[in-house]
Amino acid sequence: MAADEDLIEREWVDKVKKIIALTKDNPYERNRVIAQLQADYLKKRYNKTLGQNDDGSK
Numbered sequence: 001m002a003a004d005e006d007l008i009e010r011e012w013v014d015k016v017k018k019i020i021a022l023t024k025d026n027p028y029e030r031n032r033v034i035a036q037l038q039a040d041y042l043k044k045r046y047n048k049t050l051g052q053n054d055d056g057s058k
Contacts, residue, residue, distance in 0.1 A: 012041055 015037055023030035042048045 008041075012037075 019033050039050045
């Protein structure tokens with residue numbers, strides 16, 4: 001069982017479902033858009049930027 005802080009908000013789940021529906025015929029676009037969404041989620045939820053260490057270096 002996941003703790004409350006481990007659960008993904010419904011808003012993010014809905015965004016992924018929408019992306020999947022809109023990109024059903026284009027797996028490359030799906031991958032690109034989901035990667036952007038992941039980066040946005042990490043930044044907003046954990047203040048982390050993909051590709052950077054905890055000290056801000058790459």
